[in-house]
Amino acid sequence: MERVVLRYKNSIISGLVINELNDLVTIKSSNGYNLTFDRSEIEFLERKNVEYQNQRKMEEIEKGSGSKKISVLATGGTIASRVDYETGAVSPVSDPELIFGGSDILSKFTISVKPIMNQFSENLRPSDWITIGERVAEESRKADGIVVAHGTDTMSYTASALAFMFEESRTPIIFVGSQRSSDRPSSDSRENIEAAINFASTDFGEVGISMHRSTSDGMVSLIRSVRSRKMHTSRRDAFESIGTPPVGLYDGSIRFLGDYRHVSDNIKFRSTMDDKVALIYFHPALSADDLENMIEGKHAAVIMGTGLGHIARDLIPVLKRFVSNGSYIIMTSQCIYGSTNLNVYSTGRELLSAGVIEAGDMVPEVAYVKTMYLLGQYPHEDFVDLFRKNMRGEILERDQPFESLKLVG
Template identity: 30%
Template sequence: MKKILLIQTGGTIAMNAKGAGVELDPERWSKVLYEEIPELNEIAEIVTFPLFFEDSSDLNAWHWVKLAGCIEEKYDEFDGFVILHGTDTMAYSASALSFGLKNLGKPVIFTGSQLPMSTIRSDARRNLVNAIELATMDFKEVGICFNDALYRGNRATKLSIGDFDAFGSPNFSPLADIGIQIESLVQEQFGNGNFENVAKYSDEVFVLTAHPNLNPKLLMDLKLDNVCAVILRAFGSGNFCVKGEKSLLPFLDKCRDQDVIIAIVSQADYDSVDLTQYSAGRAALEHGAISGNDLTLEAAVTKLMFLLAHYDSKTDIEQRFQQSLAGEL
């Protein structure tokens, strides 16, 4: 029987319903887990580890490094890892770990729930059972298990607040389809060397969302002293205002002149940025921007955070940003 480490980080799955709201209940989560799902031990030998208990909106790079360190420390002892995590930033954490866990040779599966495990209609039981079983299989990457699907962690994004089908992978097929049987659809390994924890992330990334009537003066007054990269969430395939007084091109010039990377992703979930398709995209290229291709926002943010922490050369970072490191492109 395989041995799985179940790492608790908090989130709705660890909450206790009280009145009109919910709150984290770290004292009860392990007890509830075994009371509600005693058959988990029929799937694998499970060891639980309460790493920290936080609402996922409070998580940051410090927590990602701590998670990666936990997996590194326990790597040889376990066959797979399941991380219980809040849904709001799960795709960010999964993306960050996909870059930080180099040459991963075992499954690292994130899961959580839309309702606390203690509530009668909770989706926690199904998600957790599925995640544990997936962690016993031959996946060699970071994934998100939710509502009978396994998604590549750096391809997933949260699409719904209120549906059990909370996550999707708009531009990449699921890694597995979970029905009566679990059908593995994609199995890949990124790197053939020894496993290495290289989790380190910069906080010098700024995300800018384009919208009609955005005042460029606000951006021209923005100090870039502590910014190394700007992610511009553009319309469609990479469009934004380039004409008249609302043009954002002067801001792109400002970034280029101060050696700040400008990476363009789309506000649309499906398909890919193509900066050669329209005049705005071509102008962006001429003014120093690079394409985020079909990266999710979560993958784009965490990838740049990762690259900035590991490389000093702007050219190196821009080149690697446009190459697939862990199946994110």
């Protein structure tokens, strides 16, 4: 790794080189921000190789004096890290005092921070979802609430997987991430995790995501995991509740906006997932050969079709053969809002005749996770009926857009 000092116009800037590509130079500046320059516009004043330091191991720690016990399970990602801009090391943060600073959270709760893994979320696999679920089930037997610190990029996948795994939970399960690490002045981590811990102290018996409500400080949303989606690459309000308001808000106190499943006296946890499921984004150049390669050896495929749920007609025979061999095709939409409807146009009716199953207004990533869960847990002859059931709030009733649904376990 290379540390540099450069001149750009009338400014002297120092930082670590991230990459030099196509006459562009990107550095991590000493204040934590990534800056990209045209090579012709800068002058290097100093370039020096520095040794990359290995990540320090996160240790378990317990602090606080409150009566309610909250377990914070760290899996990695931005929220669980801070950057040493001199060496380039990314170090995990485990001390709640470093996370909360002047907050009174440690006087309200007893917080145990426990590492599960230390991975950026793009590296997590379905087997990791199961590991996280098992640890959540274990901790929920002795804590009053569970918070899972997770990278934001695939947090909706993991949180939705746990939503299906936990038919009943005796504690809230709240996922939390941040867009900016805790050492940066503009970090959203402190408010997000403070809100998550407060949400985890309630009787919310589901799996939710705690993230900034807007780009400004002061309000954090609790989003039902199976209606969540990361909508922006870098903004602090990156997560949105799709098609329905968030379940709750936190601005120093908690306000629930609708109904939710309450905590149970029992834990019903079923973790087996079938990972032989494809998630495919249809595009105009998708060929029959490409589609066949994508679904070969899979037990099901979730397709993100256009509009109401369409793909090119010449691909339908491929899907028909796949379904005739006992596998499943689920049709979702690339549109963020609205529902599939395969009865409107002739292409949709042909898809229905080929055995394609509509996902309605399910978020495509959630339909994908739900398919993996159902195929891993239930006889295949029950799949279609179970897929169409609203199990965890993943399906909306359009005539009741501002009310939560009655959930079936």
